[in-house]
Amino acid sequence: MYPYPYRGRFAPTPSGPLHFGSLVAALGSFLEARRRNGQWLLRIDDLDPPRELAGAADCILSALEAFGFEWDGAVMYQSKRGEAYQQAIERLDARGALFRCACTRKEVADSSLVFDGEHVYPGTCRQGVPPGRVARTTRVRVTDAIIEFVDAIQGNVRQDLAHEVGDFVVARADGLHAYQLAVVVDDAEQGISDIVRGADLLGCTGRQIFLQQLLGSPTPRYAHLPAAVNHQGEKLSKQTLARPLEASRAMPLLVAALSFLGQQPPPELARAAMRDIWRWARENWTLDKVPCRRSLPAPAIA
Ligand code: GLU
Numbered sequence: 001m002y003p004y005p006y007r008g009r010f011a012p013t014p015s016g017p018l019h020f021g022s023l024v025a026a027l028g029s030f031l032e033a034r035r036r037n038g039q040w041l042l043r044i045d046d047l048d049p050p051r052e053l054a055g056a057a058d059c060i061l062s063a064l065e066a067f068g069f070e071w072d073g074a075v076m077y078q079s080k081r082g083e084a085y086q087q088a089i090e091r092l093d094a095r096g097a098l099f100r101c102a103c104t105r106k107e108v109a110d111s112s113l114v115f116d117g118e119h120v121y122p123g124t125c126r127q128g129v130p131p132g133r134v135a136r137t138t139r140v141r142v143t144d145a146i147i148e149f150v151d152a153i154q155g156n157v158r159q160d161l162a163h164e165v166g167d168f169v170v171a172r173a174d175g176l177h178a179y180q181l182a183v184v185v186d187d188a189e190q191g192i193s194d195i196v197r198g199a200d201l202l203g204c205t206g207r208q209i210f211l212q213q214l215l216g217s218p219t220p221r222y223a224h225l226p227a228a229v230n231h232q233g234e235k236l237s238k239q240t241l242a243r244p245l246e247a248s249r250a251m252p253l254l255v256a257a258l259s260f261l262g263q264q265p266p267p268e269l270a271r272a273a274m275r276d277i278w279r280w281a282r283e284n285w286t287l288d289k290v291p292c293r294r295s296l297p298a299p300a301i302a
Contacts, residue, residue, distance in 0.1 A: 002193040002194075002218050002219075002220055002221060003218055004191045004193055004218075005038060005039075005193065006033060006036040006037065006038025006039070006193050006194060007033070007038055007039045007040075007041065007190070007191050007192050007193045007194070008029045008030070008032060008033035008036075008038055008039070008040050008041070008192065008193075008194050008195070008196055009029065009040065009041040009042065009043055009187070009190060009192050009195070010025060010026045010029050010030065010040070010041075010042055010043070010064075010071075011042075011043040011044075011045050011183070011186075011197075012025075012026075012044065012045060012060050013045040013046070013047075013048075013051070014044055014045070014046050014052050014053065014056035014057040014059075014060055015048075015051045015052060015053060015056065015238050016053050016056055016237075016238030016244075017056065017059050017060070017063065017238075017244035017245065018059075018060055018063045018064070018244065018245045019236050019237070019238075019242035019243060019244060019245060019302070020228050020236055020242065020243070020245070020253065020256070020257065020260075020298050020299075020301075020302035021198060021227060021228040021235060021236035021237070021242065021298070022245070023067070023245055023253060023254075023257045024198070024225060024226075024227075024228055024257050024260055024261060025196070025197050025198050025225060026064065026067075026069060027254070027257045027258070027261065027281075028196050028223075028225045028261055028287075028290065029195075029196035029197065030069055031281055031282065031285035032194065032196050032223065032285070032287055033194070033196075034282055034285075035282070035285050035286075035287075036194075038193070038194070039072040039073070040070075040071055040072055041071060041072055041073055041076070041190050041192070042061075042064070042071040042075045042076070043075065043076040043077075043078065043186060043190065044057045044060070044075060044076070044077050044078065044079075045078050045179070045182070045183075046077055046078050046079045047078040047079065047176060047177065047179060047182050048176060048179075049079070050174075053238075057077075061075065063244075063245050063247065066247035066250060067245065067247070067250045067253075067254060068250070068254075068274050068275075068277075068278050076186060076189075076190060078182050078186065081182065081185070081186065081189075082177070084185050084186075084189065085177040085181055085182055085185055086177075088181060088184075088185045088215060089138065089170060089171055089177070089181070091215060092140060092170065092211075092214055092215070095214065096141075097140050097141055097214050098138050098139065098140055098141065098170065099125060099126060099128075099138070099139055099141060099167070100125065100129055100135035100137070100138055100139075101124070101125040101129070101135065101136065101137045101138070101139045101167075101169075102124075102125055102129045102130065102133035102134055102135050102136055103121075103124050103125060103136070103137075104136070107124070108121055108122070111124075113166070115163065115164040115165070116164065116203075118164075118165070118203070120163070120164065120165060120166040121139065121165070121166030121167045121168065122166070123166065123167065125139075126141065126167065136173040137169045137171060137172055137173050138169070138170055138171035139167040139168060139169055139170065140167060140168060140170050140210075140211065140214070141167050142161045142162050142165065142166060142167050142168065142210065143162070144162055145160075145161040145162060145206075145210050146158065146159070146160050146161070147159045147161055147205075147206040147209050147210060149205070149209060149219070149222060151202070151205075151222050151223060151224050152221065152222065152223035152287055153199075153223045153224055153225060153287065153290050153292055154199065154202065154224050154292060154294070155292065157202065157205065157206075159203075159205075159206030161206050161207065161210055164206075165206065165207060168180060168207055170211075179204075180204060180207045180208060180211060181211060183204075183208060184208050184211040184212055184215065184217060185215075187208075187217075187220060188212070188215070188217035188218070192220050193220055193221065194220055194221045194222075194223070195220045195221070195222050195223070196222075196223045196224075196225065197224060197225065198224065198225055198226075198227040198228075198235075199224040199225060199226055199227050199293075199294040199295065200227040200235050200294075200295075201224065202224045202294065205222055205224075223287060223290075224294075225261065225290060226260075226261075226290070226291055226293040226294060226295055226296040227294065227295045227296075228260065228295070228296065228297075228298040228302060229295045229296070229297060229298065230242070230297075230298060231297070233295070235295070236298055236302065242302070243302065249301070250274060251270065251271075251272070251273075251274055251277060252270050252301055253301060253302075254274075254277050254278075254281070255269050255270045255277060256299045256301045256302065258281055259299070260296065260298070260299060261289070261290050261291075262289040262290050262291045263281070263284060263285060263286070263289055264289070265277075265280060265281075265284075266280075
C-alpha cells in the first residue's frame with residue numbers, strides 16, 4: 001500500500017499545445033483524484049529543451065484553466081530539478097547500479113535484439129567501455145528483473161525487463177537526464193500515490209518501478225487509460241499534427257473526452273454550461289467504466 005493519502009498528477013511535456021489525447025489524460029487523472037478526495041498536482045515535463053516549443057508551457061496552463069481544471073499547489077517544472085536528478089544518479093552509482101556506455105543509438109538499433117518493435121540493449125559496454133571508445137551515456141544495469149503490477153484498468157501487467165528492454169539510459173549523451181529517471185524522482189518528491197495516464201506509457205512503467213525499487217521510493221498505483229489514436233492508428237501528438245485544444249470548443253471536447261473514457265454522458269450534456277458538465281463529471285465518474293483498451297480511435301471532434 002502506498003504510505004500517503006491519494007495524490008494524482010498530470011505531467012504534460014511542453015513540446016506543443018495540448019490536444020484531445022492530453023485532455024483525456026488530464027480529465028481521467030483529475031476526476032479520479034477528486035472522486036478519491038485526493039489532490040491533483042500539475043508538473044511540466046520540460047526536461048528536454050530541444051523538444052520544447054517556446055511558450056508551450058504557459059499555453060498548456062492557460063488551456064487547462066480555460067477547460068475548468070483546478071490543480072493543487074504550485075506547478076513543478078522539471079527544468080528546475082536537475083540537482084535532484086543528479087543526486088539520484090549518485091545514489092544509483094553508489095549502489096553499483098550504473099555503467100557508462102559508448103554505444104550510439106544507431107549501434108543499439110543495429111543489434112539484432114528486438115522486442116515488440118523496440119530495440120533491446122545488447123549489453124555491449126556492461127563490462128566497461130571498449131578500448132578506443134568514448135563513454136556517451138549512463139545506463140542502469142537491469143538484473144533479472146520481472147516486474148509485475150496490477151493496473152486498475154489494464155489488469156495484470158508483467159514485464160521481463162532484461163529480455164524486453166535491457167539496460168536503459170538514465171543520463172543522456174547530451175548531458176540531460178532521461179525521462180524514466182526524472183519521472184520517478186519527481187513522483188516520489190511530490191508524493192504521488194496514483195498515476196493515471198495514457199497507455200502509450202505502459203511500456204515505460206516496468207523501468208520506472210525498477211528505478212523506484214533501486215532508489216527505495218514507494219511504487220504508486222497505476223491506471224493506464226486508452227490512448228487516443230488517429231485514422232492511421234498513430235497516437236495523437238504534435239508529430240501526427242493533432243489539432244490543438246481550443247477554449248472555444250471546451251464544452252463539446254470535455255463531453256467527447258468523457259464519452260471516450262466510457263462514462264456515457266447524456267447527449268444533452270454537450271449543450272450544457274461548463275459548470276454543469278463538471279458537476280455531472282464529478283458526480284458520475286467511475287474508473288470501472290473506462291474501456292480496458294491500450295488505444296481507441298479519437299472522435300471526429302478531436
Ligand atoms: N510527460 C509525459 C508525456 O507527456 C507523461 C509523463 C507521465 O505521465 O509519466 O507523455
